[in-house]
Amino acid sequence: MIWRPFTQEKTAPPPVKIIRGDGAYLISEGGKRYLDMISSWFVNMHGHAHPEIADAIAQQAKTLEHVIFTRFSHDPAEQLVENLKPIVPKKLSRYFFSDNGSTAVEVAIKMAYQYFQNIGDPDHKLFLSLEGGYYGDTFGAMSVAGTNSKYHATFSDLFFKTIMIDVPEYYDGVEFIEAKENEIIRKLEKMLGEIGDKVCALILEPLLQGSFGMRLYRAEFLERLVNKVREYGILVIFDEILTGFQRTGRMFAMNYTNVTPDFICLSKGLTGGFLPLALTITSEKIYDAFLSDDKRKTFLHGHSYTANPIACAAACKSLEILRRKETVAKVEEISEFHRANDIPKALKRRSVGTVTAFDVESEDLANFVIDRTWENGIFLRPLGKTIYIFPPYCVNVDDLANTYDIINRHL
Ligand SMILES: Cc1ncc(COP(=O)(O)O)c(C=O)c1O
The missing domain is CATH 3.90.1150.10 (Aspartate Aminotransferase, domain 1)
Structure with a gap:
């Protein structure tokens, strides 16, 4: 069945x-x-x-299991944001909840796209991403993984346009890594010279491309990539859904670099694996572009289980254990x-x-x-x-x- x-x-x-x-x-x-x-x-x-996460869930379930997260708020969500603040870069101060990894990515993609519409610069319509990425199975997430993805080729006619960047894969004993990185950055520079002002955002899994094949690339390359696209005003999305919460040995993979993206996407380990929950965290600059008397500038996106209190309570306890x-x-x-x-x-x-x-x-x-x-x-x-x-x-x-x-x- x-x-x-x-x-x-x-x-x-x-x-x-x-x-x-x-x-x-x-x-x-x-x-x-x-x-x-x-x-x-x-x-x-x-x-x-x-047992501690199970208890936190049981207690929350007996108090408030769910409530629509528009006209109402609740302690578990507010507490979770407070608990995340010390470990998330200060620049990223706006927390948007959803309920799985793919939706956290969809939210980031849509926010980035609408940001340029809202600020009156609507030509930024293209996405950039790394060859061999995986961001989930919804259409936005599939589109930014590119048409070569081994998981999603069946649907590629339906994808929006994403330009792929090669990955200088890093492993024990790899040779000529800097030369490979230089070549990719050179190609990127040339491409941005032609269409940089049409690009909306770069999305990537920092350092570790998970579902493609646990492929690594160097933090130095990641920094150069981010700095290069920023020269063209392109927004940067880090999908830390798999890499977050100490998985790579630091709280987030981005902590191996000196760059801060415009968005991070979190899910998976967020609740310690107990319940589905996700966050897309962004900056005041992005948030401010959605503040308007013009209703069309609102971010019209939400999910039934947005910021579910039980999931938030699990996440608070999971973070406490993690630290x-x-x-x-x-x-x-x-x-x-x-x-x-x-x-x-x-x-x-x-x-x-x-x-x-x-x-x-x-x-x-x-x-x-x-x-x-x-x-x-x-x-x-x-x-x-x-x-x-x-x-x-x-x-x-x-x-x-x-x-x-x-x-x-x-x-
Ligand atoms: C890096 C990354 N992003 C997004 C997702 C999608 O998350 P979900 O399966 O919760 O939709 C995954 C799932 O494996 C992932 O590894």
């Missing part, structure tokens, strides 16, 4: 029914334990069924484990913070290795020829070591 996401139902095995979560583990109906080494699509930062000394130490421990441990047959090994990834020679080999980890109760999910580990922060080092060991034995 159920139609699963991202699943070819004709060939995929039937799903395993999970009845309980316990930290980094999922427990099936038959009592088998599965180590969730991809944090259930990058959301469960603190593992499953964290504890013990969690920060766990992030460092996982990061150090990736740095210190070799996968000798890995191709293009790359690691940033709590994420490590590598390629293997073929998709068949990737699937073979993943099948062996599955037999050993470890849940990983390959991305084509790429295998990656993206653990919840509560994972213990023995479980990490066992995962490396099984991978190494079958590569």
Whole structure:
């Protein structure tokens, strides 16, 4: 009866029914334990069924479960903004809620586009983005991932125009990286010379392109890119949906750079993986362009579950846990484990913070290795020829070591 996401139902095995979560583990109906080494699509930062987040949710549910977020506000949303303020760049002071990663991106794209309409500069209609990005499965998010996206090609006739920039992929032992970066910036400069005044915004996943294949590029390149497009008045959107909340070893991937975008998009880990919630955070400059007596300048966008109080309460608790000394130490421990441990047959090994990834020679080999980890109760999910580990922060080092060991034995 159920139609699963991202699943070819004709060939995929039937799903395993999970009845309980316990930290980094999922427990099936038959009592088998599965180590969730991809944090259930990058959301469960603190593992499953964290009792403190569960309690915060229960308490909020008994007080106020939901209310329309137009004429009304509520403490959990206001508190969440207060809690985020110390970790979000000061320049980004306006918080717009929605309820998943794709909608956080749609909001940023629409705000950027309407900003130029509202300030009377409506020719800025094009988007720029990095080849191999992934921003979600709604039409705006698909459009800015470009027509080459392996996920969305079927719909490409319906996309709005986005110009793609190459990515100088970075991995252990990469050669001539600066020359590659210089070449891309040179090409970008030439293109902007021709159409820079027609571009609305650049969107990218800072440092780590997740769903394309856990591909890294350098912070130096990111800074140069942002500084270059800014010369043309182009707005910048950082999708930190996957990279946010210590995933890359810093609170946000942008913290590896000296640049601040005009928008950041947050979701996934925001509630510690308990409930869907998202934020698009932007500056006063953007916000002010929507203030008007002319109603057409209003941002006419919203979702039924905007700023759901229960989700906001979960996010407040998740952030509190994230900022504890013990969690920060766990992030460092996982990061150090990736740095210190070799996968000798890995191709293009790359690691940033709590994420490590590598390629293997073929998709068949990737699937073979993943099948062996599955037999050993470890849940990983390959991305084509790429295998990656993206653990919840509560994972213990023995479980990490066992995962490396099984991978190494079958590569
Ligand atoms: C970087 C990035 N942006 C956006 C999204 C879309 O988020 P959602 O699946 O919540 O719509 C994802 C999902 O994997 C993502 O990795």
